[in-house]
Amino acid sequence: MYRHPIHSFKYKNNELFCEGVKVSAIVKKAGTPCYIYSHTTIVEHFRKIKHAFKAVDPVICFSMKANSNLAVLKTLVNEGAGLDIVSGGELKKALLVKANPQKIAYASVGKTDEEIVEAIRAGILLFNVESKPELLNINRIALRLKKKVQVALRINPDIEAPTHEKINTGSLKKKFGIDLKTAREIFLNAGQYKNLFINGVHIHIGSQITKSAPFLEAIEKALAFIDELSMDGVRIDFFDIGGGLGIFYKDETPQTAKAYAAKVLPLLKGRNFRLIMEPGRFVVGNAGIFVTRKLYTKDNGVKKFMIVDAGMNDFLRPSLYDAYHEIVPVKKNKAKPIVCDVVGPICESGDVFAHDRKVAAAKDGEYLVMMSAGAYGYVMSSNYNVRPRAAEVMVKGKNWAIVQKRESFNDLVRGASIPGFLK
Ligand SMILES: *Cc1c(COP(=O)(O)O)cnc(C)c1O
Secondary structure, eight states: OOOOOOTTEEEETTEEEETTEEHHHHHHHHOSSEEEEEHHHHHHHHHHHHHHTGGGOOEEEEETTSOOOHHHHHHHHHTTOEEEEOSHHHHHHHHHTTOOGGGEEEEOTTOOHHHHHHHHHHTOSEEEEOSHHHHHHHHHHHHHTTOOEEEEEEBOOOOOOSSOGGGBOSSTTSSOSBOHHHHHHHHHTGGGOTTEEEEEEEOOOBSOBOSSHHHHHHHHHHHHHHHHHHHTTOOOOEEEOOOOBOOOSSSOOOOOHHHHHHHHHHHHTTOOSEEEEOOSHHHHGGGEEEEEEEEEEEEOSSOEEEEESOOTTTOOHHHHHOOOOOEEESBOOSSOOEEEEEEOSSSSTTOEEEEEEEEOOOOTTOEEEESSOSSSSGGGOOOTTTOOOOEEEEEETTEEEEEEOOOOHHHHHTTOOOOGGGO
């Protein structure tokens, strides 16, 4: 049964609409596979966080690794969002959409010299630093550039968040952040990093966390750490609580932004630091769908397979994280649903979107939609099997536009050459 909570995608006369536009009309022009984003939902979800936390006026840095489409970024920048970046490429995209550099936070365990130089030159708000060697390196580069840059230490609070193993980041068995002992030692010796203001604490414990308890545990641990530092005379100006808010995919009842704020804000009472947040999935996850065309069905006597024109190269979450995405038809029909595996054309057994799933009995050539595909969808796509990346579309009311063209074969061989010694 269709029970998606996001009102921007709904049926009228058995036809799925994105806002005021028929999905079938979009894919007729844009082709499949294709991502479609609702402008309205993106804005609404961003505002949910903004309003819930307005008492402390946080810097809300949208985590652009969740979706770095330029139209999506522009939508959020127009709403006053900052950006959380993890690479030099993301920095360049952020600057392309004219994000305010003073609202850019840069995390990543492996920032290169070139990336650090570009971020310093761009004048970003701060680096979220993940190791002591990285800290020394940023200090060295800042000295060379004659700049003094702001730094938060990403601490590893060593807690286990109840989420998928591959998106769990807050334990010391993972590569992220700095253990508390090392972080404390750095803060107490901050004076030796002459070109850094080491005045922030950052945490990010994982993604798709639907309950508040793990966040609260991590925040309380970080605040206790900050209090200890303050007794030693260390001042913290920024506290970055990361992202990770879970969303609805199947039968989750994730905390709302309001409920999250109601738990977090009391902990921050009387603090003088500026709060930074880095939501990704929460803002865009439910705002996007992924449309594919059914090619064939086959039945090998043991199992039925529905084969579609999208593969794991286009949408990796189901095979990478065993992620569940609701699959619904673009046009509802009266035929009895079938139970099958929904699979792509890629030569990998892992190229599966759904196992033993009851799905609408689409005819060959009809379109199916994977819901809640706006986060970690297109951004994770690849050219595996020499397949061009899909198109991306944004809808706003009755208007829609292709905001990322489908790749062509020429795009796929650009930069490739056959050397003279093979000719
Ligand atoms: C991925 C990431 C986020 C965003 O996570 P979501 O679960 O999408 O909200 C925020 N901060 C950092 C450092 C990240 O790596």
